[in-house]
Amino acid sequence: MTYYTGAVSAVPTARRQDYIDYARAVWEVFQRYGATRMVETWGVDVPHGKLTDFHRAVEAAEDESIAFSWITWPDRDSADAAWRKMQEDGAMDALPKMPYDGSRMIFGGFAPVVEEGGTAAGRYYQGFALAVPEANKAAYVDAARKAWTLFDRTGALGLVEAWGDDVPRGKRTDFYRAAAAIEGEVPVFSWIAWPDRATCQAAEEAMRADGEMEIEMPFDGKRMVWGGFEPVFDSGA
Numbered sequence: 001m002t003y004y005t006g007a008v009s010a011v012p013t014a015r016r017q018d019y020i021d022y023a024r025a026v027w028e029v030f031q032r033y034g035a036t037r038m039v040e041t042w043g044v045d046v047p048h049g050k051l052t053d054f055h056r057a058v059e060a061a062e063d064e065s066i067a068f069s070w071i072t073w074p075d076r077d078s079a080d081a082a083w084r085k086m087q088e089d090g091a092m093d094a095l096p097k098m099p100y101d102g103s104r105m106i107f108g109g110f111a112p113v114v115e116e117g118g119t120a121a122g123r124y125y126q127g128f129a130l131a132v133p134e135a136n137k138a139a140y141v142d143a144a145r146k147a148w149t150l151f152d153r154t155g156a157l158g159l160v161e162a163w164g165d166d167v168p169r170g171k172r173t174d175f176y177r178a179a180a181a182i183e184g185e186v187p188v189f190s191w192i193a194w195p196d197r198a199t200c201q202a203a204e205e206a207m208r209a210d211g212e213m214e215i216e217m218p219f220d221g222k223r224m225v226w227g228g229f230e231p232v233f234d235s236g237a
Helices: 014-033 075-089 134-153 197-210
Strands: 002-010 035-047 066-071 108-118 124-133 158-167 186-192 227-235
Touching: 002 014, 002 035, 002 075, 002 158, 014 035, 014 066, 014 227, 066 075, 066 186, 066 227, 075 108, 075 158, 108 134, 108 186, 108 227, 124 134, 124 197, 134 158, 186 197
Parallel strands: none
Antiparallel strands: 002 066, 002 108, 035 066, 035 227, 108 158, 124 186, 124 227, 158 186
8 A cells, every 4th residue: 555754844945946956866766765756845835823833843944944745655565665775775875965954854654544536746735734533543534535525626636644654753843743742643644736726725715615614623623734835846747
């Protein structure tokens, strides 16, 4: 089953092109070790929240932008083997220097529980990080599938909901802190692909006007982290 390495980073806004160049170089390595796709997106509508947000999740400074990204693998075994082999071969050490502070990057391994709409490349993405009670996994899947019927009807290209499967706890930042997770909750990494930002905004307005956004959520939505992103590198595009 498809498996994802999801990550969120704070990148100096002035180094956007350096980040894109870095992504291209990194992809050449990941592809050799079995990755099937890599998508890097750049925050263009990332709000500051009262409890949580992507800025706090990676301790972003005012002159930094949020990058939301993922690597697709055939399955977890392939991902684990690739990371291990890259370390053994020294491939990771040979990569160019990161154009951002990697110590603040949050990352983890995620197994998809909902994948809808295919893998079409979007020109705009809504990215999310949240914490769901482990006992509510089935209810979360049901809610996500119900939500997809609304997104699909209003122009979305695809939806992925990925359940935390191998998410490390960091010294400074991690996905648990990002969504202020409490004991018994699991990090979830997800995104919705749209043909463009205008379609996404029109869909939100239409669903809000119709009252369709009021889906009962089996998690604390006040701690959900979200933002709007535009792709800057997509190996599958």
